Amino acid sequence: MTKELKELTSRETNYAQWYQDLVIKAGLAENSAVRGCMVIKPYGYAIWEKMQRKLDKMFKDTGHENAYFPLLIPKSFLSKEAQHVEGFAKECAVVTHYRLKNDPYGGGVVVDPEARLEEELIIRPTSETIIWNTYRDWIQSYRDLPVLVNQWANVMRWEMRTRLFLRTAEFLWQEGHTAHATCEEAQEEALKMQELYADFAQNFLCLPIIKGVKTESERFAGAVETYTIETMMQDGKALQAGTSHFLGQNFGKAFDVSFIDKNGNREYAWATSWGVSTRLIGALVMAHSDDNGLVLPPKLAPIQTVFIPIYKNNEELLAITQKLSPVFDRLRYLNISFKYDDSDNKKPGWKFSEYELKGIPLRVVVGPRDLENGTVEITRRDTLEKQVYPLAAVETRIRILFEEMQKNIYEKALARRNSRLTHVDSYEEFKKAIEEGFFVYAHWDGTRETEARIKAETKATIRCIPADSDRIPGKCVLTGDPSVCRVLFARSY
RNA sequence: CGGGGUGUAGCGCAGUUGGCAGCGCGCCACGUUCGGGACGUGGAGGCCGGAAGUUCGAAUCUUCUCACCCCGACCA
Secondary structure (H helix, E strand, O other): OOHHHHHHOOOOOOHHHHHHHHHHHOOOEEEOOOOOOEEEOHHHHHHHHHHHHHHHHHHHHOOOEEOOOOOEEEHHHHOOOHHHHHHHHHHOOEEEEOOEEEOOOOOOEEEOHHHEEEEEEEEOOOOHHHHHHHHHHHOOEHHHOOEEEEEEEEEEOOOOOOEOOOEOOEEEEEEEEEEEOOHHHHHHHHHHHHHHHHHHHHHOOOOOOEEEEOOHHHOOOOOOEEEEEEEEOOOOOEEEEEEEEEEEOHHHHHOOOEEEOOOOOEEEOEEEEEEEEOHHHHHHHHHHOEOOEOOOOOOOOOOOEEEEEOOOOHHHHHHHHHHHHHHHHHHHHOOOOEEEOOOOOOOHHHHHHHHHHOOOOEEEEEOHHHHHHOEEEEEEOOOOOEEEEEOOOHHHHHHHHHHHHHHHHHHHHHHHHHOOEEEOOOHHHHHHHHHOOOEEEEEOOOOHHHHHHHHHHHOOEEEEEEOOOOOOOEEOOOOOOEEOOEEEEEOEO
16 A cells, blocks of 8 residues: 555544545545535535436426526525524625726726625525525416426525535535425425435435434525435535425415415415425535545446456457447447546556545456456455456446446445434433434433533534434433424534 | 634645754656556755844744634534
8 A cells, every 4th residue: 555545544633634635636626716615526526416317307397497596695685484594694705796897006996896796696505595686587377387497506594614515605406496386285295395305315415314304503595394314424424415495385475475275365376496406516525435435326326337457468458348348238228328548658457446435346457367267356346356257248247247336335325324323312322322322312301402502512413303203202311391293413524 | 702723845744942944745857667655866946924123143032914724603
């Protein structure tokens, strides 16, 4: 192992630093010169594109359409929904001027004080307000409903402390905003999207998740109910991977979006919103990576297989390339993405390490030895197992391995998480388990005060009230007051 | 906004008591190599974050300032 890779292995000392180094070295992203923002490199963006493509299809298959709304939101829009403004006001970037001018006292430019905006604009931290302001015009009758719209966009939240991918000031996401004629339909939609995210996280990203509903204090600003999927990182900390909100009529009322129902009565529209962000890339990295670099599930990897020829001279390379060329045709036909790295300027050993660092699921090595035997050597990224297979039906083998890996990566993460799940009934046990990085199921008396006290004393928050709870009542782990069911506590990112 | 830390070559860093600006990696050229981040020889690359001060002389001392990172409060 080289010196550079050894740097990656210092995980115990500082997991956060390990994660950041890994993200940077694997070529996913880096810190920007702009405070708290990030530069997503091409490889990182390719991962995001794969997520986008899959999610977009899932949204469309469930009847949603894409649209786009403005980046800038008049300040007054934000204050129309009381909870919403309270939640977002303190992290908004504000546009106050529309022009610069040459600095009369030196080089450079200054903000032209003459160009102050009459009403400031905020850069969207989320788009409920500007979208519902538009929905007012779109929705007149129950026949106009439901409106099922998604937007792919960037948003900005001026966080006090940022962390590459997990919490950047600017991030990319999708936000769905739907309007419905009935409360039931909207609630159903919010749950449906939570289910969709769960499906995506588990089957595509190999992230085991826990579904549930947020407590009042963790709820989205302006929501009646927030549904979440929670994942566990390798250090035991929780990461909220996606949320879906039932917004009731809060935004319908705030933006006067009403319609005439079947019975001729005027009613406010019911709303949902839901989103996942580039944070998912962070979740993926933190959940699966090892000391050799990223481990990407085959379904997600932008490059699923890399072929590396071992050769001494041009004749050998030519022979290998000819041998592989029909395989490449078949892979193209099967829609398996691959890269043939026959570059002359890197040594094979270098290539091995590089593609491991990037998490390419399979590496196929072909050298003189294989030419003689009609074989290839395949190494899978998740286990680093090497095996020699006949060249004849490589693509079949690749597909089998992909399936195994997709399953194995999920199950490895699941096993790791399950080994860190625990139920506790005393506050002493609770504090110990949290300190050791566990997800803790414990009883809670349902009050905001208890939740806040536990957070202050242990840094653990209620991640969710799990959807699959057994609903067995008990006594609050802190106060001993009655509790209707166990909730999930953990420290989180 | 509080606490801590770091700014010196593209990256990672050393620089003693103030006295010629250094090391490793990477980069370029040539040769030997090529099945786990190759090796040899030669070479290029610097306003030492910025400003002011002390001094014959500052990367080093003083003051101010800026940026970034880590730990908190805030949050997806």
